[in-house]
Amino acid sequence: MQKTLTPDWISVGLLSERTGVAVSALHFYERKGLIKSQRNNANHRQYPKHVIRIVSLIQVAQRTGFSLEEILLELDELPNHTRITLEDWEALGLRWQAELDRKIVQLTELKNMMSDCIGCGCLSLERCKLLNPYDELGEIGAGPRLMTE
Known part of the structure; x- marks a missing residue:
């Protein structure tokens, strides 16, 4: 049986489906600099898969009362500025x-x-x-x- 590879990039619709966040909110997050996309050949937004975890972090942080500005400051402090690791989650938890x-x-x-x-x-x-x-x-x-x- 051949293993199906998951793409490195996902559509805004799939990101919305996987996170439960409305497409309009994802576009808003992008305008605020919280997440980043690139355009494919059809000029559609494509997000790297790791953005799913970033959107999850944004949701948790907002539910606990942090502003988008505070969340952005934390995201900017991530060591690799892209992927959120288990160690990043733990460090954020301690800081917050x-x-x-x-x-x-x-x-x-x-x-x-x-x-x-x-x-x-x-x-x-x-x-x-x-x-x-x-x-x-x-x-x-x-x-x-x-x-x-």
């Missing part, structure tokens, strides 16, 4: 763990503040810890505090 921990703390604080605000009804920009969470000057009273005469 601290950021994820920070986001969890931030979301937990926001959740706790929301439960404090239920029923408050103040909607005050001056007093509301949700709308104005870092208002240190507001703690010492109303009015301008940084203006000089």
